[in-house]
Amino acid sequence: MTGLDIEITPEARDWVARQGGSMMLRASTRHGCCGGSASVPVADLGEPEDPTGYVSETREGIRVHVADDLRIEHPLTVRLEGFLGFRRLFVDGVELAAG
Template sequence: MAIAISRRAREFIQRKGGAVTVRLAPRHGCCGGIASLAVADAVAPDDASRYRRIEQDGMRLHIAPELVDEGLIIDLEGWGIFRHLYVDGAPLKG
């Protein structure tokens, strides 16, 4: 399996249309510096050619190539309209 998805996250993604994009997003520190964190969005990417597409559990996963097979987990947190996906799992290499 390319990426683990919790039951809660799977249901959320399916309600949003069945597509999820997992990518690296830059985060800037308050005193300089930058770190890339894995994030998940319950939408298909604008440019799917930059992602590896995987069909899993009836969903279309678009995963950034550098995140494939990294032991990541997608889960859901929050309440009501404030629910959102998050990515957890093994630390990134490099």
């Protein structure tokens, strides 16, 4: 993963650190209501159950695991979203890939 342009916002970094200090970036297929699909990048807390198929490194004190099948062609930013105590990670900067 070295050389990939991944930014973790300070809010996301602090939240991930409080939740155990690691996260995964992977592709998730979303299906449209009228057919078709798109591969959408997602960020999840924690370590992969099976590290095979992931490349890992530490960024800004956070252990980041990137799935091999996630095509990263543009810089991306992981940020924190949510309200009223409900939080989730959100990935900006990766274009959708039609399935």
